Amino acid sequence: MTAAGPDDARLIALFLDMLAAERGAARNTLLAYGRDLEQASAWLDGRLGTAQAPELAQLSAHWAGLARASAARKGSAVRQFLAFLQSDGIRADNPRRDLAAATAARPLPKTLDPRDVDRLFAALADRLAAHPGDPRTLRLAALIELLYGSGLRATELVSMPRHAVRPGRGFIVLAGKGGKERLAPIGSRAEAAVAAHAALVPIAARHLFPSRNGTHLTRLRLYQLVKELAAAAGIPPDRVSPHVLRHAFATHLLEGGADLRTLQTLLGHADIATTQIYTHVASKALVELVNARHPLADRKA
Structure with missing residues (x-):
């Protein structure tokens, strides 16, 4: 597994800048998104920004062994990244529907009698x-x-x-x-x-x-x-x-x-x-x- 390619690194940086400027994302949130996207890019040999259905299927396979919450978080990061690329005209399509969604089971909060x-x-x-x-x-x-x-x-x-x-x-x-x-x-x-x-x-x-x-x-x-x-x-x-x-x-x-x-x-x-x-x-x-x-x-x- 190699590091994120130069094009992916630039696109990920643009996406994180948007999260910070438009959504006011906290520093820890930006770090988490950055790690997940860089890892996904590395798994695809630096081709996350141009990924199509076959590449996204590879990501789903990589995530199969992870905890459901972790897989759901990584999938959410990639889907938001791809939607950003389309909305900014960087790519014409958005294949995020081809990425299998792992729904995280939200645990019930602990409380006190x-x-x-x-x-x-x-x-x-x-x-x-x-x-x-x-x-x-x-x-x-x-x-x-x-x-x-x-x-x-x-x-x-x-x-x-x-x-x-x-x-x-x-x-x-x-x-x-x-x-x-x-x-x-x-x-x-x-x-x-x-x-x-x-x-x-x-x-x-x-x-x-x-x-x-x-x-x-x-x-x-x-x-x-x-x-x-x-x-x-x-x-x-x-x-x-x-x-x-x-x-x-x-x-x-x-x-x-x-x-x-x-x-x-x-x-x-x-x-x-x-x-x-x-x-x-x-x-x-x-x-x-x-x-x-x-x-x-x-x-x-």
């Missing part, structure tokens, strides 16, 4: 009662309240600016995926927890959760803190993570009657299809909602 959430917050309350005013405990309380109360992503949380939370405003302005700004809700509990923690953070600090080296708390440390609290609450640590708390936020809102469009906004999802995964998690509650609220629910057959 409301009783487990209660246990988690009970353990947090015990720590606050035992160590009132302790900076590390107040920081942990603010982190947990924002994860479950606002449904933040781990990166959004740890990188939050020092003055992102303003009393009484009811929402936070965040830098979401791809650097795009989004609004996240913040309830009175989370606001109070953040205020107690922020009172101990230097006014000149750039981040709400600063680290000793002048940047901010790392995602790894956040994961460790969440799992330590889970263990203290008697919950197996492998069942709890920052992302699980975000999923719990979404699932419990849906079970409480929130609609998918509202949930999409609260979670900062660009595509409603991403939000729809929660309907599988909360399907029992949705069936009960239909049976209770539908106009025909109280009529006898």
Whole structure:
């Protein structure tokens, strides 16, 4: 297998430039697309840009032994690349239909039972009662309240600016995926927890959760803190993570009657299809909602 040919390398670079300029793709996304396309080009001896059905069949054969999610990602990259070449007039046709699609099975998100959430917050309350005013405990309380109360992503949380939370405003302005700004809700509990923690953070600090080296708390440390609290609450640590708390936020809102469009906004999802995964998690509650609220629910057959 050789490297991508010079023509392919130029076309891949143009495609990545388009993703960055027109779609605002994040750096990690660009790196992933670049790797997948360079590898596909190498498998075709530098002929990805001019590939036809036989060459695309070769790619499908190469991907046959990969995990379904990996094959689906690589196929998506190539199909978007070929569509770009046609839309920019670099080639007249678009043979992407000849590329066998490997559909990735989207796993159901892990979540927590409301009783487990209660246990988690009970353990947090015990720590606050035992160590009132302790900076590390107040920081942990603010982190947990924002994860479950606002449904933040781990990166959004740890990188939050020092003055992102303003009393009484009811929402936070965040830098979401791809650097795009989004609004996240913040309830009175989370606001109070953040205020107690922020009172101990230097006014000149750039981040709400600063680290000793002048940047901010790392995602790894956040994961460790969440799992330590889970263990203290008697919950197996492998069942709890920052992302699980975000999923719990979404699932419990849906079970409480929130609609998918509202949930999409609260979670900062660009595509409603991403939000729809929660309907599988909360399907029992949705069936009960239909049976209770539908106009025909109280009529006898």
